[in-house]
Amino acid sequence: MLRVGLTGGTGAGKSTAARRLAELGAVVVDADALAxxxxxxxxxxxxxxxxxxxxxxxxxxxxxxxxxxxxxxxxxxxxxxxxxxxxxxxxxxxREALVAAAPVDAVVVDDIPLLVESGRAAHWPLVVVVDAPLDVRVARLVATRGMAEEDARSRAAAQASDEERRAAADVLLDNAGDEPALRSHVDALWHERLVPFERNLRAGRPAPLPSAGAAVDADPADPVDPARAERLLARVRRAAGERARSVVLVGPRPAGGAAHELPEVLVLVDDAATADDVADDLRGAGLVRLTGAAADERRGGAGPGALAVGADPAGPVVCVVRGVAPTG
Structure with missing residues (x-):
């Protein structure tokens, strides 16, 4: 099962995206409907x-x-x-009751208008934001909901800024155009990312690193995007909890020989047994364990512990979990 957070500013088209995801087979949990x-x-x-x-x-x-x-x-x-x-x-x-009743291979989409405002983005291994320029969103609210323009702008201003939502987004769905264009974006997201991500996560199988020349999220001129690294750190910190002495970005890692690089995180804990436990719990952050020779190779001599790598095919990341001797 894969859980995805879906959000967007008022008038951005989040509900349209949610409907299309449901048509494609997602289990959509609508926070407003539950409220x-x-x-x-x-x-x-x-x-x-x-x-x-x-x-x-x-x-x-x-x-x-x-x-x-x-x-x-x-x-x-x-x-x-x-x-x-x-x-x-x-x-x-x-919400948890609905998730518990979902099939084991479900893609569960939590449709939450104020996901970014709540500060809970790290609760999902993938956050999707439906995005549209403010003027477009205001025009939609005026046309479809009969709101006065001043009221529409006030409502938008009371929410997170566009910059805050984009920083929280692993996937940004552009909805500046018409509904068919958004539906096409959602279809591509479903088939090319969500379904493979769920399959990999359920099987405990890491996605392959991008091959040379493959496109990844990071700009080659700025290989490890700071917002992307912060999202990873937040998810790992949440999964590791108080067991982690530190969770730090230790640098970029080559992405399968491509010009792009991926963020690499080191989690320091008291011992190898705790490292193993933390590695298991990192599935909640979209990361799966490697074992055997593959783990030794990917760990690159980082020491005892376990290695977790991303199950997300469009944005795999590497997380090294290393046991260290107790100091107390």
Missing amino acids: REVLAVGTPGLAAVVAEFGDDVLAPDGSLDRPALGRVVFGDAGRRRALEAITHPLVRER
Whole structure:
């Protein structure tokens, strides 16, 4: 199973991309839909919201009056956190139940509007961002949702910046054009990257490094893109947790003889047994273990421990996990 984070600014076309992914066979988990589900009439979630905010947030039919609730929490960080303390655990529990029910070979796409704003991008081995220029997004909101231009721009300004979303993106889907063009981009993403990535991850098989002349994400003039390296470091740090004494970028690694190079990360832990455990857990970051002669060759004399390499065919990375002697 491969889990993918999908996001994009308001009006960028994220919902269109999600629909196409579902048509292709992805299990799409819509965070907004789950948020509505856990606060439906008769749910414990709605009861908890009413207990916290009062009956004034209910509509005459007993359902949640979302505009009324929005007026209560808008601009009040404390009240917003109180709402999130109710809804976030419920949404997370429901999401995990849907993921647990998915087939073992599923590509699960978490459709999350505020993925970047939440600071949780490292929870997914791959983040896809649907991107479009601000003026295009504003025009869409005005045309399709009847919003005033000022309101559309205010809504966009309240979200992450384009630069922040692009820094979090492993894949940037350009949606400056029409819907057929976006669907074509999504089709290519599905067949050329997501399906092979899931297959490799499930099999514990690393993707081959790019051959000479193959295109990879990094610019040959700047071989290890800093944003790409930071995404890798964040994922490895999350997987290793407190077991890691340090997680550092040790430099670029040649990509199969190509002019491009790939970031290489060294994780220092107390002993080889911990290194093995961490290497297993790196599957959550899209990395799989190598064993035997292949691991010895790829480790390049880095010492005891285990080696993990990327299962993603379009952006394999190398992570060396090395056991070191305890110092205490």
